[in-house]
Amino acid sequence: MAAQDITQRFIFDNADVRGELASLDSSYREILAKHAYPQPVQALLGEMLAAAVLLSTTIKFDGLLILQARSSGPVSTLMVECSSDQAVRGIARYADDLQGETLDELMPDGVLAITIDPTNGQRYQGIVSLEGGSLAAALDSYFANSEQLPTRFRLLADGRAARGFLLQALPAGRQPDAQEREETWQRLNILADTLSAEELISLDNQTLLHRLYHEEDVRLFDARPARFECSCSAERSGNALVSLGREDVLQLLQEQGGEITVDCQFCNSRYQYDEAAVHALFDAAAEHARSLH
Incomplete structure (x- = not known):
């Protein structure tokens, strides 16, 4: 068949x-x-x-x-x-x-x-x-x-x-x-x-x-x-980090040696964030929140 x-x-x-x-x-x-x-x-x-x-x-x-x-x-x-x-x-x-x-x-x-x-x-x-x-x-x-x-x-x-x-x-x-x-x-x-x-x-x-x-x-x-089809994405991974709060994520970034890695358990995709990427995530989230008001 x-x-x-x-x-x-x-x-x-x-x-x-x-x-x-x-x-x-x-x-x-x-x-x-x-x-x-x-x-x-x-x-x-x-x-x-x-x-x-x-x-x-x-x-x-x-x-x-x-x-x-x-x-x-x-x-x-x-x-x-x-x-x-x-x-x-x-x-x-x-x-x-x-x-x-x-x-x-x-x-x-x-x-x-x-x-x-x-x-x-x-x-x-x-x-x-x-x-x-x-x-x-x-x-x-x-x-x-x-x-x-x-x-x-x-x-x-x-x-x-x-x-x-x-x-x-x-x-x-x-x-x-x-x-x-x-x-x-x-x-x-x-x-x-x-x-x-x-x-x-x-x-x-x-x-x-x-x-x-x-x-x-x-x-x-x-x-x-x-x-x-795996539903993971860079956007979802970024949103998960944003939900933790900027201070906690920056602390995690320091503990991880300057780079945070988010792995998808289903498909093994890997999303990586350095300090610049972390600040960009939170700045974009703040801008989106302002646009809703």
Whole structure:
């Protein structure tokens, strides 16, 4: 299958169920290229990226969706951000002597926070334990326990490609009978269980859906692009310094030997400020404040 970075929605014309497929190839590899992650961490981070993209299509928002998993185990932190226009970035923190391969081994007693940070409006956060043996199982439990629509995840990443598959029950519409809706939901999930890891990672979306649901009336919509994009910038780094106050930054500048370095943990970009640059930052901030009055 040709490399692709997309999501595609699909619906069943005769059922109250929708789905989403996420494929991350070059964006996933670009994120991995920023850090020398061991293979188990690459896989977990890829699953998180695919999950974030799937969730961004499931939850209506304009802004940023953040997935952050923490544990006391060998992998202490996984963090992925996905914007409402499907720009993704991610990072992992792990022990130097990393041992283990499964989620239970790498992140025992882990907790996943799902945060929606809208451009306008109130920030929302939901939390779920990393139980069930996989990130997908934890997300299934989150939707089941939060009284949202029943939702099913399949996630897979191998260091080269990250894939996500989602099924979600919809409110009664095409099937007003509750028993019929439940039977359809179970049937579509049983068919999804027949999808092998190799098929999920290698088949194009059209072929994958035909493989699973060739006896169903399923409709695949146009693809939406996804991409790697880091939101760091010289302006943001400068604003962070300004927020500390001129006196404290000048003190820090002296302690750092005449140059302050701000590193982006996500993409490894580096922003450097000498004394002249620091004064220029604060002078520009003061001028901007005066212009507002």
